[in-house]
Amino acid sequence: MICRTRLNKSGFTLIEIIITVVIVAILGAMILTFLSKSLVDSSEPIRRLRQSSNLNRVMANITADYNRYPKWRSLTDYSVGNRVLPIKPNGRYYTCVSAGRSGVSEPSWSDAPNVADGTVLWDVKPWSMSPRVGMWKNSTNYLVDDVVMPTSPNGHFYRCKTAGMSGATEPNWPVDGGSIINDGGVTWTRLIQYVKETVGMPDSNPKSNGYGQCPGVNCVPYYVITNKFIKFESYAEMDIVSGDRENILKVTIGNEQGEKLTALFISN
Numbered sequence: 001m002i003c004r005t006r007l008n009k010s011g012f013t014l015i016e017i018i019i020t021v022v023i024v025a026i027l028g029a030m031i032l033t034f035l036s037k038s039l040v041d042s043s044e045p046i047r048r049l050r051q052s053s054n055l056n057r058v059m060a061n062i063t064a065d066y067n068r069y070p071k072w073r074s075l076t077d078y079s080v081g082n083r084v085l086p087i088k089p090n091g092r093y094y095t096c097v098s099a100g101r102s103g104v105s106e107p108s109w110s111d112a113p114n115v116a117d118g119t120v121l122w123d124v125k126p127w128s129m130s131p132r133v134g135m136w137k138n139s140t141n142y143l144v145d146d147v148v149m150p151t152s153p154n155g156h157f158y159r160c161k162t163a164g165m166s167g168a169t170e171p172n173w174p175v176d177g178g179s180i181i182n183d184g185g186v187t188w189t190r191l192i193q194y195v196k197e198t199v200g201m202p203d204s205n206p207k208s209n210g211y212g213q214c215p216g217v218n219c220v221p222y223y224v225i226t227n228k229f230i231k232f233e234s235y236a237e238m239d240i241v242s243g244d245r246e247n248i249l250k251v252t253i254g255n256e257q258g259e260k261l262t263a264l265f266i267s268n
Contacts, residue, residue, distance in 0.1 A: 091135030094122035155268030162187040176246040226252035
């Protein structure tokens with residue numbers, strides 16, 4: 001008897017292979033899309049944090065430019081290098097040379113070294129160091145960014161815009177308006193007005209200036225939302241009108257993601 005063996009061969013048909021390839025492609029596309037979105041979303045919080053940090057840095061630069069010489073405060077921790085003005089200006093400012101906490105009452109400021117104040121020691125800042133600050137002096141060479149106060153203080157400081165020698169007689173110091181003060185070969189502007197002009201006008205254009213440290217690799221453009229003088233009446237904020245003092249400047253800046261920061265700059 002002859003025995004014949006029949007081989008039963010089985011496998012995937014072409015249609016099955018095509019269907020499998022299509023399913024794998026669809027699943028692969030779905031996985032790739034999900035992973036791509038996850039990777040993008042995972043970087044979003046970092047980008048937002050960086051944007052927030054940049055906005056804070058810009059406002060800190062603006063504040064530091066205006067408050068370069070803050071008034072002395074009691075029971076305050078000061079670090080070496082901090083600078084203060086006496087509450088009643090005497091034409092000088094003082095640099096912390098030994099860190100500590102200021103006293104309950106203001107010290108007697110003098111030109112002697114190591115003025116004791118609680119656990120802090122202050123030294124008068126030499127006039128030769130730039131930028132300089134102090135009472136206005138006649139027939140004196142001033143540099144750009146030097147800051148003076150009138151010999152009869154009016155609550156405002158004035159910043160040098162054009163270097164030169166001051167005149168023989170003291171100029172009239174305005175407390176409002178954006179006019180330039182001519183003083184011999186020097187021109188001055190109110191410090192609060194200088195900040196207002198440098199911050200920029202409110203509009204839809206990003207500002208690139210020194211406050212954003214532009215130009216440069218760390219340039220941080222910002223948007224100006226509010227930049228105007230205001231007043232408070234019965235605890236309500238109002239725009240100033242003709243005759244009001246321009247001694248409170250309100251600045252609000254923002255970034256591309258809609259975050260905002262507001263600061264008030266106040267002269268006495």
